[in-house]
Amino acid sequence: MASTSHVTIRKRLAVVLIIVILIMGALSCRLGYLQLYQSHWLSENAIDQRIRNIPVEARRGNIYDRKGQKLAVSISIESVYAIPAEIRDVETTAANLAAILDLDKNKLLDKLKKRQAFTWIARKVTTEQAEGVRKVDLAGIGLTEEGERYYPQDNVAAHVLGFTGLDSQGLDGVELTFDQYLRGNKGSIVIEYDAKGREIPYAVHRYLAPEVGNDVYLTLDIVIQQIVERELDKVMQETKAKGASIIAMDPYTGEILALANRPDYNPNHFAEYEPKNWRNAAISNAFEPGSTFKILTTTAALGEKIVSLNERFFDSGAIEVQGRTIHCWKHGGHGSETFKEVVENSCNTGFVTVGLRLGAENFYKYLHAFGLGETTGIDLPGEAKGIMIKESKVTPINLATMAMGQSIAVTPIQLIDAVCAVINGGEHIKPQIVREIKNKDGAMVKSFAKEGLGQVISNEVSVEVKEVLESVVANGTGKNAAIEGYRIGGKTGTAQKVGAGGYMPGKYIASFIGFAPADKPQIVFLVAIDEPEGIYYGGQIAAPVFKNVMQDVLPYIKN
16 A cells, blocks of 8 residues: 555656756747847836836927028927826816816826827927916926927918928928928937836936028019019909919029918918918919910920011911810901011911911920920929820811910929020029028028029020010010019910810900010019909009019119
8 A cells, every 4th residue: 555655646747847948948949039028128128117218309490581580480389298197186286287288088098098199298388387387296297398390481482382281290291291301300308217107216217409400592582472472462452353373484594582372371270271371382283375375386486497487477367276266355356467566466377377376396306395294393292293185186276276375284483484495595493492501500402503404595595585475575466564674574364264174255364474684684573363353364454463563673674
C-alpha cells in the first residue's frame, strides 16, 4: 500500500512539475516576445501615459500688397484644452466649463470621461471666456495661444486673399495656394507626470517653439484695388446687375494690380456668406466675350497680313454663311468702310469676312498662342479653361461667329492676358499675383520674375493694333471711355448670355477692355458687368466704369 502511495505522489509531483515547466516556458516566451517584438510599442505607451504634449500653433505669415500694406495678419487668441487624467471632479469641471463657454454639459461630460491624453474643449474663445476659465482654475484644464486670421481691409481683395479654417489652414485664394509658405511649423509644450497624473518636479518640461510662417507680398496695389472696388459697388447699385468683375494688369510684367468681383464677402466672417459669394468670377467664370474678342481677330488678321487697315469693306447689314444670316448690330449696316472703320464701328459683317478669310488653321494658331482653351496658370484656385471648339470640328459658321466673339467662351483673366500680349509688343506673359515671399527676418525665400510664354506677334503689328484701338475710343464705339488729356485705347463688348437651350433673351454681359497711355500702355483694365438691368451695351455702361477708374488711377501711377 505504501509503495502505491509513493507512486501516486511521484506522479502528482511530475504532473505539477510539468505544469510549472509549461507555465514558466509560456511566461519566458511571452517575456521574450514583449522584449524583442513589443518593446518599442510598450515604451511609446509608457511615454504617452506620463508625457503630455500640448500643441502650440505657429503664427501664420502676413500677406502684404506690393508696397507693404497689410492685407492679412494673425492675431493671438486663446483656446481651452483638457488633460482628462488630471481632472479630479469630472461633473463639476463639465458644469463650470459649459457655463463659461456656452457648451452642452452632457456632451462635454462624455468628452472628459474618454480615455485620452489630450483633447480640445473650445478653440479660439473670446477674451471674457478665457478669463472666466482662468479664474475658476480647474485641474486638468488649461489655455494655450493660437493664431486667428484677421483681414484689416475687410472685403477688399477678398477673392484674391481667400480665408483660413479653424486650424489656420488656407481654404481659398492666396491663403490656399501659398499655404505651405504661410502656415509655419507647429510647436509644443511637453510636461512629464507621475502615475497619478501629478506633475513631477524637475522632470521633463520642454517648450518647442513654433516656427513663424513666411510673409507673402502680392502684386496688388491697395490704392488701385480700392478705386476698383469703389466703382464696382457703384455700378452694381446703378445697374442692379447680377455680378461684375474688374481686373487691372501691367501688360509688360503680367502683374495683377487689382482684381475684384461682385458679389463679394468679408473673409473675417466668410462662413456667414453663401459659398457662391466666395467664387472668384474673374478667373472661374467663362463667358462669350462678344466684341472685346474682336481685338484678337484684328490682331490675327493683321499678323497674317490677310487684310490692311485701308482695305475697304461694304456692310449691307447682314451676311450669309452656310445658310445662316448674321446681322450687324446696326440696322441697315455701315455701308462702305475701311477695315480700320470696321474695328471702330465693331462691324459684325466685316469681322465675319475677315474670320473666314483667316481660316481655321491660322485663327487657331493665334488662339493657342494667346493661351485660350487652357488655364493661364495664375496662382489662384479654381481657374477655368474656357470653352473652345476643337479645330478639327470647326465649320465656316463657327469661324464666322468666333471672329466676332461668339461660339467661344473665355474667362476674364484669359481675355485680359491675351490683350496684354497684343499691346505690349506681342509677348504672351503669364499673369502673376505674388511678387515675393520673405521670412520673418526679411530674407528672401522666393521671388517671382516675369515669365514669358512666347512671342505671338511682331512689335509692328502690336503698334498697328494699338493705333486702331485708340481710334475706337476717339471715333468709334468706345467714346465713353475717353479721358481728356490722355491717349486711351480700348474695345467695347456686348454679349448675349448662353444657357442650356441657347441664347438667353434679355440677359447680357457688357464689357470693356482699355489701356493707357495708348502708345505705351502702363495699365490695362477689363470691366465685365453680368446681367445689368435696363441698358446693357458695353459702350454705355462698361466704358464709363473704365473711365471712372482710369481717371483716378492715371495720376496715381504717374507719381
